[in-house]
Amino acid sequence: MNKYLLYPGCSMDSSARAYLESLNTILEPLDLQLDEIEDWNCCGATEYLGINLIPAYSLIARNLALATKQMDSVNGTGGTRTVITPCSACYLNLAKADHYMQERPALGAKVNEALSAGGLEYKPGTLDVRHLLDILVYDIGLDAIKRKVTRPLNGLKVVPYMGCMLPRPDYKHRWSDHEHPTELDDLLRALGADVIDYPLTTECCGGHMTQIGPETAFELIRRLIAGAHERGAYLMAAVCPMCQLNIDAYQLETNRFFHTHYHMPILFFTQLMGLAFGREPAELGIGAELVSARNALAHIGVEVPVTQEPATPRKKDEGLPMPRRWTRHEEKEAVK
Amino acid sequence: MPQMTDERVRAGLNREEDLSLLNEVSVKTAGVSHLEMCIQCGTCGGSCPAAMDMDHTPRMLFAMLRAGMREEVLRSNTPWICVSCYHCVVRCPQEVHIADVMYTLKGMAIKVKLYSDSTAPHFSQTFVDMVETYGRSFELGLASRHYLKHFPLRLPGIMPMGFGMLTKGRIDVAPRRIKQMKQLKAILSRAKKLELTS
Amino acid sequence: MTERVGVYVCHCGSNIAGVVDVVDVANWAAEKLGRRGVIIARDYKFMCSSLGQELIEKDIKELGLTRIVVAACSPHLHEKTFRIAAKNAGLNPYLVELASIREQVSWVHTDKAVATAKAKAVVSGAVSRVIENQALEEIKVPINPNTLIVGGGIAGIQAALEIANAGFHVYLVEREPSIGGHMSQFDKTFPTLDCSACILTPRMVEAGTHPNITLLTWSEVTKVTGYVGNFNVTIKKKARFVNEELCTGCGICQEKCPKKVIDEVYEAGLGYRKAVYTPFAQAVPNFPVMDKENCTYFIKGTCKACEKFCPTGAIDFKQEDQLINLDVGNVILATGYDLFDARRVRNDGYGRLPNVFTSLEFERLSNAAGPTNGNIVLRDGKSTPKSVGIIHCVGSRDRNFNNYCSVICCMQGLKFAHLVHERTGATVYNFYIDMRTAYKAYDEFYQRVLEEGTLFVRGKVAEVTDAARNEREKGKLIIQVEDTLASKQRRIPVDMVILSSGLQPRRDSKDVGKLFGISCSTDGWFTEKHPKLDPVATMTEGIFIAGCAQGPKDIPSSVAQGAAASARVLDKILQKEVALEPVRASVDKATCSGCRICNGLCPFNAISFIEDDQVTEINPALCQGCGTCVAACPAGAISGTGFSNEQIIAQIDGLLMKNLEMV
Missing domain, CATH: 3.40.50.11810 (Rossmann fold)
Structure with missing residues (x-):
């Protein structure tokens, strides 16, 4: 069983209800368990950051702090540090708060000062904030997904x-x-x-x-x-x-x-x-x-064969070859 | 001495360069902004999907920041047009936190009420009000308040959409509220007393 | 015997005196270090000037000084200067000690009081140490007059010819089948537009036929031992599967070989070669090599078309790699650069969008001997572009990739603009951040390209895309950029994009550096001894560097460095012998327990074990004084001359101001 903490975000209950409903149908086949962070609040979207910095980050960090409280109790065998969000804007806000609180310790200190007013604390770096797609592709894996099709x-x-x-x-x-x-x-x-x-x-x-x-x-x-x-x-x-x-x-x-x-x-x-x-x-x-x-x-369920373009043999020496495809492996090598 | 005409004022001839501006913006920005590292290459202005609606490209805005043109910078619509797509951020050869600088500039402009169009600041403020009241965003409340105030003429046009959203159950008619509102309020009221200073 | 020590504190203009109270340091030394033998302490504006040196010489003679401490810059710079001064006055040069109060004090501190106090401590340490110094004699060893040059690009060729013409032998080692390097791939060279092959091939031929040059192509250095004047190198000569004695270079094997592969090296991936090939017509030497990975015979066990048709029977499928051992006195590393891999800059679309080309691809495209016979065409192999965008600074001046300027890209971009304009009449755009054309006749070339009508847009290109937004953009590559001088975002549709990719250190530059015992900068370029005053020497005596291996540079600079490095080598050869620092490790046989722990540690193979006496011995000619064995010896039986325990402990005591009477 793959267990994670879930930060759904406000839209999942309203405008993106379909997202939540469909997400719920794939949990069981993929052996996924998502535990919602209790009493999570709005991440502030792209609005709060432009109004007032410390409150904006404190608003986000309250969720992170609540998640750390819950992370060890997610399952009996060691818990999870991973919070997943289905919404990209929420994902970025949560990830950003975690990142900047580390990059700029002064920000981390101020945010924690604010959190302490609510009896909370967040140590940046404690959680892994990841998007749903990331989990599905890299944790569950495409093969496992393919098998359920x-x-x-x-x-x-x-x-x-x-x-x-x-x-x-x-x-x-x-x-x-x-x-x-x-x-x-x-x-x-x-x-x-x-x-x-x-x-x-x-x-x-x-x-x-x-x-x-x-x-x-x-x-x-x-x-x-x-x-x-x-x-x-x-x-x-x-x-x-x-x-x-x-x-x-x-x-x-x-x-x-x-x-x-x-x-x-x-x-x-x-x-x-x-x-x-x-x-x-x-x-x-x-x-x-x-x-x-x-x-x-309407195209699904109907027997539509995969139409593949027949590969036309290239005339001798006519075209010029393309460079090889860039791979993640090469990226890592190049950065070394 | 000739009197400063309005034109001359607008041309910036009596401007005092405010060289503390760059540092102020940098300090107030989350993370390490690298703002002083800008080499004016234009990667940001070239990358921006909304540049056509900005009065200055981000690069230009950073040049103005350096020149200490406080009022012009804070009046600029550029930060308000920024869609936070982060294209410029990942492409910037100097790793300037461009999108976050935009957030800082919005905050500074709101403080001194130096924006030419109030739509965006009001929207942000309305959104924040909802969140501060309920702990969650409330789309119906937000949209109705916002459209009535800023886009009354758009209302007929979007009615079918709003109706569709309602009938398809995609809009909550009542706000959702978090349980520990008291705790959140305590956190936010403490946070409002704090500011990044160094 | 009590030593008579003289202390000389240098102002170094304001370099030291600006932060350290030099007068106070001198007075303090005279007053407080008297008990330790300081009989005179002076400060002087520039100790390294001839007047400064004379001051020391005079004092040695008149005051009978037996030890000298100069508190000035790092020993790297002027230790030699003051040793010579001492020698001139009849004092053993190794009785001079430099106290670095510039690099280690004034340049790294701002607080004057603290800096002055630290300077005093450093001087005190040096005084304590110098008393323990021993008079040493230099070790002289003969210099082998042969030189190894690694890398057969233009820098290596230039260096080889200079040395060979002076009458000394050169081994020129090249990894590829032919010498010529990147320059052999270019069509024209900026700013004069000389045909690259026309000016390069004569040099290649000269190097290939010179009686004093042994060419070792398709070869790599695998092992280096020894020291200046006496290096021993092992070179792996990879199997060519072609007998060089018999081959006439007629080219029939290439013609008959049925296996075609993409040439990733010489043709930059834009053209084909055979499995048996010479990379280009003017290759030196003209013998082909067989690419074992792609040869049908090696893969399937049948074919041998080349063997069947070879008129001289030169094909030899049984050939094996050969190890060659050489003794050389000096080494020049001219290993060149790799082109930055433009696929990393995802927003420029190289590798995804067919008509985005790299600079090296364009060189091949515009080269009359290239895959398109010099026709500048799109990747379909036939269409001529009507508009071309040239993008500068691809992978350079960018913290996401390489943070340095690659030097050649601006001029290269201008050259491309000229060639495109001349051959196709297309509209040409250059996208740049800053135009850098600072060199003789370079800016004039910029003017010329402006005059030809090339359009310049100041702005780093944000992206190249095929996602059209309107009819005008359909089917084109769209270059999206901020025209920073107009402060407007522009979308410029073109048919072809050329990326002026930056230069990078060779992929294996760090390994090569390690092999030859020299260091690399954090970027990976070989580090020169001094960035201004000693640009081709390295911190390892006898190893020199030239060309792009040291940092990005154009052809004139590479040639100049090749020549400069050869001059440095000739200087060494003509001295016939080299004086080695007498800083050596030696074993006290009485204390050596024969444990042999040190035996395997010596990087210079200077340690041997004497079975009869069951003790270890160090060959002073091979020892480089690195100190590894000294630190490793559990019995404390090995000591380093010039770095004895007594000297080190005395220096530490001095630094800590021990045994100092305070008033």
């Missing part, structure tokens, strides 16, 4: 959308790349999906700009949707409630703003996992999206 998503053309706050700044170097990470691609491929190379995968969805500067946000949303559409995607896969919300809920407004007619559904990657594991759409919160995924999902 009963309904391969063959023929479902999907663009993996990682968003920005997950692969960056990546204080602990958990991801394969800041710019073009492949973890989500690999996972969706393990589900059998037809994964489209999506160069925009870590571009920003606009974040809170949908609320405060919609024209800025609409342009960012348009780029993402247009990019997915042009590459022939039926739908996008998200790893973050905010990304999903912006692209899903504001697609209509974006279309109206640019006089476009995009229809690009976006589902949480856990919803696609649930489908591949044989669950029914209704159990996975499918249908809660505003841009319906119905047509896109």
